[in-house]
Amino acid sequence: MTSHPPLLSLDHQHSHPHSIKIPGDITLGGLFPVHARGHAGVPCGEIKKEKGIHRLEAMMYALDQINSDPELLPNITLGARILDTCSRDTYALEQSLTFVQALIQKDTSDIRCSNGEQPIIRKPERVVGVIGASGSSVSIMVANVLRLFEIPQISYASTAPELSDNNRYDFFSRVVPPDSYQAQAMVDIVKALGWNYVSTLASEGNYGESGVDAFVQISREAGGLCIAQSLKIPREPKPGEFDKIIKRLMETPNARGVIIFAHEDDIKQVLEAAKKSNLTGQFKFVGSDSWGAKSSPILDQEEVAEGAVTILPKRASIDGFDQYFTTRSLENNRRNIWFAEFWEDDFRCKLTRPGIKIDPEKKKCTGEERISRDSHYEQEGKVQFVIDAVYAMAHALHNMHQDLCPGAMGVCDKMDPVEGRLLLSYIHSVNFNGSAGTAVLFNENGDAPGRYDIFQYQMTNTTNPGYRVIGQWTNNLRLNVEEMQWTGGSRQIPDSVCSFPCRSGERKKMVKGVPCCWHCELCDGYQFQADEFNCEMCPFDMRPTLNRTACRPTPIIKLEWHSPWAVIPLFLAILGILATLSVIITFIRFNDTPIVRAAGRELSYVLLTGIFLIYFITFLMIAEPGTVVCAFRRLLLGLGMCITYSAMLTKTNRIYRIFEQGKKSVTPPKFISPTSQLMITFILISVQVVGVFIWFGVMPPHTIVDYDEQRPPNPELARGILKCDIADLSLICCLSYSILLMVTCTVYAVKSRGVPETFNEAKPIGFTMYTTCIVWLAFVPIFFGTAQSTEKMFIQTTTLTVSMSLSASVSLGMLYIPKVYVIIFHPEQNVQKRKRSFKAVVQAATMSSRLSQKSISDKQNGETKIEPDRTQ
Template sequence: DPLSPLPLQEYAHSIRLDGDIMLGGLFPVHSRGERGVPCGELKKEKGIHRLEAMLFAIDLINKDPELLPNVTLGARILDTCSRDTYALEQSLTFVQALIERDGSDVRCANGDPPIFAKPDKVVGVIGAAASSVSIMVANILRLFKIPQISYASTAPELSDNTRYDFFSRVVPPDSYQAQAMLDIVTAMGWNYVSTLASEGNYGESGVEAFVQISRESGGVCIAQSLKIPREPMPGEFDKLILRLLETSNARAVIMFANEDDIRRILDAAKRNNQTGHFLWVGSDSWGSKISPVVQQERVAEGAVTILPKRASIDAFDRYFRSRSLSNNRRNVWFAEFWEENFVCKLGMHGKRPGSPKKCTGLEKVGRDSTYEQEGKVQFVMDAVYAMAHALHRMHRELCSGYPGLCPRMANIDGKELLTFIRAVNFNGSAGTPVTFNENGDAPGRYDIFQYQINNRSTAEYKVIGHWTDQLYLNMDAMQWTSGDPSVPASVCSLPCKMGERKKVVKGVPCCWHCERCEGYHFQASEFMCELCPYEQRPDQNHTGCQPIPIIKLEWHSPWAVLPVFISVLGILATTFVIVTFVRYHDTPIVRASGREMSYVLLTGIFLCYAITFPMIAAPDVAVCSFRRIFLGLGMCFSYAALLTKTNRIHRIFEQGKKAVTPPRFISPASQLVITFSLISVQLMGVFVWFAADPPHTVVDYGEQRTQDPENARGVLKCDISDLSLICSLGYSILLMVTCTVYAIKTRGVPETFNEAKPIGFTMYTTCIIWLAFIPIFFGTAQSAERMYIQTATLTVSLSLSASVSLGLLYMPKVYIIIFHPEQNVPKRKRSFKAIVTVATMTSKLSQLTSERPNGEVKTELCEGMDTSMPSSKTTYVSYTNHAI
């Protein structure tokens, strides 16, 4: 009768099925009890569904003629009550047959020795569920060499083959799960997360594995690691939410927590108005379960959860829906399940004394109650099948051709059986391969879910990817708060812009400050700025280097237009003077100027103007050669000719004071020899320069290396340093200074004695020009426009020097030749004796100037002239023989 009273014990805590080979089973049929009671409420899914999955698998194996033929599997199934210590006590049942009993001191009432009931010998155990329970049980089973296969324990420490060498599992360890969760976090672009774990092996080990893997791989930092106490105080979950908000940038929360803790955390977030702030990443304890998110849909929206890849077993659904009180008496907890599932009471011994209705026994699972297959059913069946396949292979090797169990399998060696377990390879109940690695772990295969609220405001778990050694994630299928498809951020610091380097906060590698790569530095790597090569500058984004633009002085530049204009005018004027002198070659003024020396001087003036064009032209080897040759040559021609002239005047008048014979080397031929001798020194210096350092071009990147790299330019120029320039012009300047000295010495020569005074004025003005040139030229060494200023200054100074010589020495003559030809007539020749007389008078004038007032000088000079010269009113001086 299905409604018959239950046994005397309120509920038994074990199931026993007879068989040739006995398997143990550990299931959390009841929850943890309170206030000293070992067991609490019945767990319908985690307990009864999983337990029935083991019974169903054994039924299938026993009916399978190909698997363990003629061998029947039996079972001894125990309730762990979700408590590790209680499970340890229960698991002693499995080892009773292996413990020797000493009955020598025990006697029955009639004096006979006792007869002990032979306990079942369990060869392998299926379970447990919780990692903490499996760890506790594994410690005792390994002592008796009993292999154990878990269907739900995922703690990483169970992979330690030195401590849990008889433990295997058909679910992947949390280290795989932690790796999968880290891959999800990385794919989302999150690098700053918090972790939340339920106290115990599962939660703490899972978080520890996640933290360790994230530390090894880098790129993800842990803002906070919080733990939910096993027995939380009132308000504990609100405190946890507030602590998570202390690091508000770490929006992503990695959760390894049980269902109750997940539900209470979500409720606390809702109470604290943090709906939509946290980005939950849940482990397989959350998975795709409905219970943690009931009435918490909005706060759980967007949660990404992970669950070992599984499939619903249709055959089990049909089996379980067919279970009733009459056909399932082997399950001692099924009556309790019946009451809980249908909310009714079974007779006077029922567990629900306050239930309003009485069970009829005709209720049907799935019809009169909701039913959904529990997620670990597949793994329970796979664990049982793994044990069966190992026993089958063992039987085939040890009992080949022997029907049933042979003597060699009468006492199965657990160590030998473990070897066969680790070697199994078959397709499980869901069609996926079941294998174990050297640590007894199953391969990692996970489905990735996201909890989404669709347009109809209904919430559901949607598969968005999977993980099998690597992550496959469909980002387009993801949906966040209010349907936003963009992934929210959970970072300590925002990514740096292009051209910025990360300056990491000490101790927190995911937090940094962004520093711009300034000046000529570019972003060489994520954390480093490096200096560009000297001839390069950073690009606009400072992410690389590019060649610095090369410039030269252009003809259209304002710095070139003025010098060229002056030069062109000067060349035209010089050409005009030369043409005029050639045309009026035999006129008295041209002959008196010293035709040969005039042409030398005019050539120098022309070169001074012409050097402007090579100085502005685009530098190349030919242009650089012209610059070296003609830069100082024009001045050298000019001042060598002027020096020769002033020296001749000075020697003539000095000689006139001493004797009546003329000095040597005052003829035109001698003057030319002296002039070209002086010029040859300049040319020899240039040739030595050519030999020592052949002309070539360089690009000067330092001249216009501005603070702002955008304005930096390389200047294409001839390789002529400031020192080389000084050396090139130095000789000409020496000639100029010497000429000025002679000009000073001959300043007292009367105006009628040719060009002494115009030469003097020319040299004084030229010295002023070059004294102004020096500070302008060398004072611009640090200017960004140094090349322009120096080139313009040098060319203008040369042109001005030439213009002074041209204007003071030749323009008056050209003016007389063209506009007053009546003055360009021959005059009486003067003998050297007349010159001597003038020189003597000039000397006397100089002496009197220093002794008398100005008024008296003229009188005495006139008196002197009257006594020493013939009485004549007009004297005509000839320019023919003694042209100065």
């Protein structure tokens, strides 16, 4: 063999230009995003100081601590092969093949050295477990390869829910909780804020899409939360893409809450686009752990980010790591092949390299710079989890060593090689206090328990802007809402709802397919809000309350004595009663005088009684309805008129029969004596009385509350009217007999209009009946044409009582007031005149007939003669 190294053994630096090799008895793999994704076909871009170097150094720090710990893996040194994933899943897959090279059997039978001998092949170290990766998409890609070779993998940052699938990713575990826990925590936060209508925004890829899918799924299962829009940010966004996203979000302006599962750069550009569109304060973001408590996504966008609620796995700053990292220098950290690059970026200087000229404008690195003293340093958030992942692997190996190699110093045969599936079982069984003092353990899917801190980015006038812890989530939410601040320092939680709660008296009409959206419809008319979704009609005797949440009794009214509608009828009735009593008293006092006797004393007293009852019915119509009052209303409403018109009809009928008989013979007609007249009158009256008592038997009198009468569209004006059970039709039936008597009387009065005035009262009765007919003809349209209103009952009652009082007054005024006037003021005229016999009546009737015939004949001949007054 020549002095050259064997064919398959290359120099370390050239063999693994993107890896760190730390020798040890047992080697662990490490995957870290030391560089960002490259552009234009270049696999790797700029160095990532925090996510890359901090995390990588955390693994090496943990290895140092474990290797120096006499209690953990004593006499066994852990080594490492650490690779750079360059934040790209395909590149990481290529690099991770290094971990399985030792497990791939290679055929070297045809390989010979230059001297013809077989080469000595140095196999790469065997990696028993891998720490990483960071991004979920990278972990998924690598996990698919590692499971083929049964190499356990513990991630410190991958949170995609699909990695919990124990069938597909059975060799994958993680010390951070999956996004399903994070999504549950975010759902709980949204509900605690009272939001039910939000949008989601995800970076394209496993992390963003899986996180949003978990959030949507959990919110759907929990109910009461709707997704307005679910938008994605492309992997390679085109110019203006973020402006379009903001425009899309504004299509549902009520969904102010935006759930965002996105990478740092995407978050920053979303905030920039919102600021550019003058929408500062419009959106309230709820960010996942990729946002966490980082300052980089909100740099120069603090106003837009104000009030953002973010979530981060519960963590602590590891003081030992701070001390370790801040003491790293170019001299004492040569094992990290990327540290020089980090140094140049951190201190913004350039190192001298053989054969490379330094740009004169660039500052030269002295090597004396110190981290934290000469540059800003803040421990990256996942450092704790990197350390816990390494320790979890170490504890599993330690327990495995104790079981397989009891009392042995170093690695025994049973652990050479380490069986991957057995190691996996030990990993799932570990339970120890991690670097932050919290328990590190795994469930059956290899997931860590969910423990999150909840932050809010706040800006106030008294403190510097920054993230403030406002709660925690450990299977359930503890949120200090009173410590939250929103735009402008407001303590009022902004709304993010599709529809605002309906007001009292309004029902929800749901929007089909969107359970969080509804329209509010007012319960109108006499409806009240029975429940959240239904309006129901109030019972007939009730009306809705002002806020329409219940029903209340409808007020019951009646005509009061002091009402203006009652004062006028009462005034007319009182005057009429006084006038009627005055006439009766006068007639009684002058009962034997000629005028009283000539008026027909018997029928006059009957007629005056009827007039009195007509006036008296006004008091019954205004009195509060009751059984007794209703009974007397029925009885007297038609009786007064019936008595009055029965007496008048008897009078006019008597006169008409006398003069008609006188034209035919000298024999007087029958039933013209006072007794006969009274009998006829009482017979006519009895018809009315019998009819009323039959009415009593068929339908006993009682009161009712009429809610139909005054039930206008506005329920506030609704009133129940307390009244007797006399319907309009019943009222007409009650008065119809009296109207029949009145019409008949009017007919006889018309027929008797030619009788000489000196012989009878036909003409005053005729004038009375004509006037009465006019009054009642005016009554009908007023009574039955009254519009539906609060005063309808009052108008009808007033119209009826006034019409009856007027008809009574006409009768009293036409028939008796002139007689009383003569009796009181002209007693000299109240003397006995020549008594007229029936013979005189016959002669008068004959003369009247002849004069009528002569008048008709003269008119037919076209002549009109005027007879001279024979009395002159």
